[in-house]
Each structure stands twice: as structure tokens, then as C-alpha cells.
Amino acid sequence: MAYWLFKSEPDTWSWAQQSARGDQGEEWNGVRNYQARNFMRQMEIGDQGFFYHSQTEKAVVGLVEVIATSHPDSTTDDPRWDCVDIKALCPMPRPVSLEMVKAEPLLAEMALLRQSRLSVQPVTPEAWDIICKMGGLE
DNA sequence: GCCAACGTTGGC
DNA sequence: GCCAACGTTGGC
Secondary structure, eight states: OOEEEEEEOTTTSOHHHHHHTGGGOEEOOOOOOHHHHHHHHHOOTTOEEEEEETTTTOEEEEEEEEEEEEEEOTTOOOTTOEEEEEEEEEEEEEEEEHHHHHHOGGGTTOHHHHOTTOSEEEEOHHHHHHHHHHTTOO
């Protein structure tokens, strides 16, 4: 099983909206970036991810799970763009802010810091554990 | 609101 | 195939 990070502007698609979808989940659509798309194509059902709010909040606010593998993005006719479906698992008891991630030397290599514009990115198992603990999980 | 980073597009 | 121009994203 692999770990990922999904980034969203809360004004566009928020954790609250994602949670409201329940187990039915929702397409992670609208991605128009090849790198991000390629990561989604690698995802498998049961993979887990962080849900990150960019812009105003800049924090990991919850955990999600992949419930459908890559398929055409319903928001475009352009055959280049695929997406997966994800559902909310649980909120972070304490959201892990970008500031907190930056302050942890063990997380310095995260794509979140190195490639700030990438909206879908892989997370190593080590980074996953660290952030879960920082957020009050486990 | 600004700016840096970076991806995309189009002309050559 | 290169590169300049431009658009978008995200942090500050």
C-alpha cells in the first residue's frame, strides 16, 4: 500500500465537502498536470492519503482513502486527463501546518516543501508516520 | 497583492 | 528542438 498527499484550495473543494460525501467519496478531478496525473495512475484501491488545504490554511487536515483507480476525468472531454476517487477516513485531531512540517528536519525532503505547486504527490511511509503522530493519530 | 517557481504554448 | 512569453499556483 502506498501513501499520497492531495492538495486542494478550501474555497474550491474543502475537507468539509469531502467529509460530507461519506463513503461514497468523490472524484479528485480538475487536475491538469502530467506529474500529478501520473501519480494518480499509480494509485491502487486502499491506498491512503493526506488531505491538505493550501492557500489560507496550509495544513494537513484529514486522511483519505483511494476507492477507485484512475479513470477519465468527468469534468473534461480531453482524453489526457484521468483521476481517482477518494473518500474521507478521519479528520486530523490536530491539523499539521506547513510551518510544523518545515520545522521537522526529517520532513525536509517532502515534495510538499520541494515542489510546492504539485497538487498530487507521493508520501514516504516514514513521512506518513511522522505526520500522523504530529497530528495526534496513533 | 506580490512574487518566485514552474508548466505550457507558440514562433522560429 | 529551443526559447521567449505567458498563465497558474502557492506561499508570504
